[in-house]
Amino acid sequence: MxxxxxxxxxxxxxxxxxxxxxxxxxxxxxxFDGNSLGKMPKAVIDQLKETLEVQWGKQLIRSWNEKWLALPTRLSEKYAQFLNADPSEILFGESTSVRLYQVIYALLNSGKYLHHLITDNLNFPTDHYILQGFTKNYKGTTLTRLNYGQEIRAELDMLKDLIKEKPGIICLSLVTYKSAYLYPMQELNQWAEAQGALIIWDLSHAVGAVPIHLKDSGAKVAVGCTYKYMNGGPGAPAFLYINNTLGLELDNPIQGWFGHQNPFNFDEDYTHSVGLERFQNGTPSILSMQALEAGIDLSLAAxxxxxxxxxxxxxxxxxxxxxxxxxxxxxxxxxxxxxxxxxxxxxxxxxxxxxxxxxxxxxxxxxxxxxxxxxxxxxxxxxxxxxxxxxxxxxxxxxxxxxxxxxxxxxxxxxxxxxxx
Ligand SMILES: Cc1ncc(COP(=O)(O)O)c(C=O)c1O
Structure with missing residues (x-):
C-alpha cells in the first residue's frame, strides 16, 4: 500500500x-460506522435549539400552524430528489419496521396480490420478523425464505424462479446489511410485475449511498430508515414510498387521525385522506424530523x-x-x-x-x-x-x-x- x-x-x-x-x-x-448510525451534522444543534427554545418553548401550540404541519411535506419534497419519485409518493414517520408491517397489511387486504410472502437470507432481521408475524397473524399467508447458502450475493435465477412459482409480495433490502450486495432493482421489478407480483424494497442501507430511481425502475413500494447515510440521528423517522397509482388504491390498516381527510374537524367517523397522507397514523415526531432535515440538506448539497x-x-x-x-x-x-x-x-x-x-x-x-x-x-x-x-x-x-x-x-x-x- x-x-x-x-x-x-x-x-x-x-x-x-x-x-x-x-x-x-x-x-x-x-x-467507519456511518452505515449503522451516521455522524451528527453540526447544524442539528442550532436547528433543535431553535425548535426547543422558540417553536416549542415560546410559540407552543401556535407552532403547529406556523412551522410543524408543513415539515413532513417539506422533507418529502427534498427526499424525492434522492428517490427519484414524486413528493406526493413519500411519507415520513414511524420506524421502518412499522411501515413495513403497515404496507404489507394494506397490500394483503387489497386483494391485488396472492398471499405468498418471499424474502431471502440476505435481508435484515427486522424484515424477517415482520414477515414471520404475518404467517401467525394473517390467516392464509405463507412465507418462503430463500437461502442461497452464502451471504455475499443474491442468486438471481433462484430468486426469479421462486417469484414465478409463488408470485405474491417480495421483500428485499436493496443494499444488504452484511455484504452490501446491491440488487439490480429494475430487472427484478420488471420480472415481478410480469408474474403479477410486487417487490417491497427496504432502502435503509441504500439511501444517501447509491443512486436510486424508484420511478424509472418501476418500483411500487419502498421503506427505509434515515439514521445511516442520511445522518438523521438515533431513531430518526423512517420513510414510506408508494407509487401514486397503487397508493391511492390502498387503505391504511391503522386509521389514525393524522390519516383523516380533515384531522382538525374532529369528525366522529374516519374518512381517509385523498393522498398518501392516508398512511399517516398519529402526531408526527417533530423534534426528530427537525434533526433529520439538517442531514438531508447536506446530502442534497453534495x-x-x-x-x-x-x-x-x-x-x-x-x-x-x-x-x-x-x-x-x-x-x-x-x-x-x-x-x-x-x-x-x-x-x-x-x-x-x-x-x-x-x-x-x-x-x-x-x-x-x-x-x-x-x-x-x-x-x-x-x-x-x-x-x-x-x-x-x-x-x-x-x-x-x-x-x-x-x-x-x-x-x-x-x-x-x-x-x-
Ligand atoms: C435493512 C434494514 N432495515 C431496517 C432497519 C431498521 O429498522 P427500524 O427503523 O425499524 O429500526 C435496519 C437497521 O439497521 C436495516 O439495516
Whole structure:
C-alpha cells in the first residue's frame, strides 16, 4: 500500500472534502460506522435549539400552524430528489419496521396480490420478523425464505424462479446489511410485475449511498430508515414510498387521525385522506424530523453522484488492499467484487473478528481509535460515508488491520455480550 502521504493527497483532491467540517468529530478517532448510525451534522444543534427554545418553548401550540404541519411535506419534497419519485409518493414517520408491517397489511387486504410472502437470507432481521408475524397473524399467508447458502450475493435465477412459482409480495433490502450486495432493482421489478407480483424494497442501507430511481425502475413500494447515510440521528423517522397509482388504491390498516381527510374537524367517523397522507397514523415526531432535515440538506448539497463516485473509489481501494495485504493474515473480502453490485460498506471475514474489532476501537498511544462494527459470528463491517470519510482513515485502517492480523493471538477481549443495532 502507498504511504500515508499519498492518501492525504487524495483527501486534498477530494471534491467532497469540505463537507467533513459540517459534522461533529472526536479527536483521535476514525469512524467507519456511518452505515449503522451516521455522524451528527453540526447544524442539528442550532436547528433543535431553535425548535426547543422558540417553536416549542415560546410559540407552543401556535407552532403547529406556523412551522410543524408543513415539515413532513417539506422533507418529502427534498427526499424525492434522492428517490427519484414524486413528493406526493413519500411519507415520513414511524420506524421502518412499522411501515413495513403497515404496507404489507394494506397490500394483503387489497386483494391485488396472492398471499405468498418471499424474502431471502440476505435481508435484515427486522424484515424477517415482520414477515414471520404475518404467517401467525394473517390467516392464509405463507412465507418462503430463500437461502442461497452464502451471504455475499443474491442468486438471481433462484430468486426469479421462486417469484414465478409463488408470485405474491417480495421483500428485499436493496443494499444488504452484511455484504452490501446491491440488487439490480429494475430487472427484478420488471420480472415481478410480469408474474403479477410486487417487490417491497427496504432502502435503509441504500439511501444517501447509491443512486436510486424508484420511478424509472418501476418500483411500487419502498421503506427505509434515515439514521445511516442520511445522518438523521438515533431513531430518526423512517420513510414510506408508494407509487401514486397503487397508493391511492390502498387503505391504511391503522386509521389514525393524522390519516383523516380533515384531522382538525374532529369528525366522529374516519374518512381517509385523498393522498398518501392516508398512511399517516398519529402526531408526527417533530423534534426528530427537525434533526433529520439538517442531514438531508447536506446530502442534497453534495449530490448523490459525487457521493457514489467517492464511495466506489474508497471501497475499491479497500478491496485491493485486502487482497494484497490482508489476506495473508486471515482476512477475507466478503462483499461483491464488482462495484456495480456493491453499496457503500465492506464486510471482512476473520475468525478472530471480535477481538480485532475491540482492539481497533481501543486504539493505543500511537494509533487512533477506529470504529467499525461487528456482526456475529465473525464479520467486521467498514462503512464508507463519503461526506466525512477520509482517504487518510483508510490508510490507518489497513495498517492497523495488518498489525492486528499478525498479533491477534495476543489480544485479550472477552466474548461479545450484547449486540449493537
Ligand atoms: C435493512 C434494514 N432495515 C431496517 C432497519 C431498521 O429498522 P427500524 O427503523 O425499524 O429500526 C435496519 C437497521 O439497521 C436495516 O439495516
Amino acid at each position: 502507498n504511504d500515508l502521504e499519498s492518501f492525504q493527497l487524495m483527501d486534498q483532491d477530494d471534491p467532497l472534502q469540505h463537507f467533513r467540517s459540517h459534522f461533529h468529530h472526536n479527536k483521535n478517532e476514525i469512524y 449530490g448523490i453522484s459525487a457521493i457514489r463516485t467517492k464511495s466506489i473509489t474508497i471501497t475499491t481501494l479497500i478491496k485491493k488492499a485486502v487482497q494484497k495485504e490482508l489476506e495473508p493474515f486471515g482476512f477475507e473480502f466478503h462483499s461483491p467484487h464488482e462495484s456495480l453490485y456493491r453499496g457503500s460498506h465492506i464486510a471482512l471475514l476473520h475468525p478472530h473478528a471480535w477481538p480485532i474489532t475491540q482492539a481497533l476501537i481501543a486504539g493505543n498511544k500511537s494509533v487512533p481509535k477506529i470504529i467499525p462494527d461487528f456482526r456475529p459470528p465473525n464479520l467486521i463491517r467498514i462503512g464508507i460515508a463519503p461526506l466525512y470519510t477520509q482517504y487518510e482513515s483508510v490508510w490507518w485502517l489497513i495498517s492497523r488491520l495488518k498489525e492486528l492480523g499478525s498479533t491477534h493471538s495476543n489480544l485479550n477481549f472477552s466474548a461479545p455480550i450484547t449486540k449493537v443495532p
